[in-house]
Amino acid sequence: MRRRAQTGPRHLLEPGPDAQQRRQLFEAAATAPDHGQILPWRFVLIGEQARARLGEAFEQALLERDPDAGEDERGRARGKASRAPFLALAVVREGGDGQDHIRPHERMVSLGCALQNLLLTAHAQGFGAGLVSGLAMDSRALRACFALGEHERAVCFVAIGTPARAREPRPKPAPERFVSELAP
Ligand SMILES: Cc1cc2nc3c(=O)[nH]c(=O)nc-3n(C[C@H](O)[C@H](O)[C@H](O)COP(=O)(O)O)c2cc1C
DSSP, X not given: OTTOOBOOGGGEESOOOOHHHHHHHHHHHTTSOOGGGOOOEEXXXXXXXXXXXXXXXXXXXXXXXXXXXXHHHHHHXXXXXXXXXXXXXEEEEOSOSSOTTSOHHHHHHHHHHHHHHHHHHHHHTTOEEEEEOOTTTTOHHHHHHTTOOTTEEEEEEEXXXXXXXXXXXXXXXXXXXXXXXXXO
């Protein structure tokens, strides 16, 4: 846990997790706390064959923000889909399922726990891993590409692979910075 550090997708190379390791990753995600056991999140794997499609969605998302984007910028946007041997989109369901007493932020906490379990398992397997979001996440193009439902939100991508270089964990905030005590 202490050794985990973000590795960006561009530094994640082959080999990535095999089928058995991928199963372990998702089984670890499934151990996340889940108020009401409503499974308010899902992951969509982006296999080798689907990378070009994701690249087109990134390019379209860029054009939504900037219709005048040039070919260089569009090529860079497309290229982001080709990084990391394992790439999956994490999606949260914020409501719309008759369980509205479980609020969107509680659902997000459950996804956060699932993501952390997945990241820690990837590191225990000897891989590097990272989370990536960015401006495309709420775009019409990305939502259409992943056929997101009305109440679903794309949160981030999870990228896993063999790190090109060892990454030292960052200095962590001391507990005094985020722990206080309720006055009696
Ligand atoms: C939901 C989420 C989205 C993230 N998106 C990005 C991103 O787009 N680009 C990036 O470099 N890091 C992203 N990160 C990773 C953080 O930058 C990273 O966790 C932070 O810098 C702390 O570093 P550490 O994970 O090595 O401790 C994201 C983290 C979370 C939780």
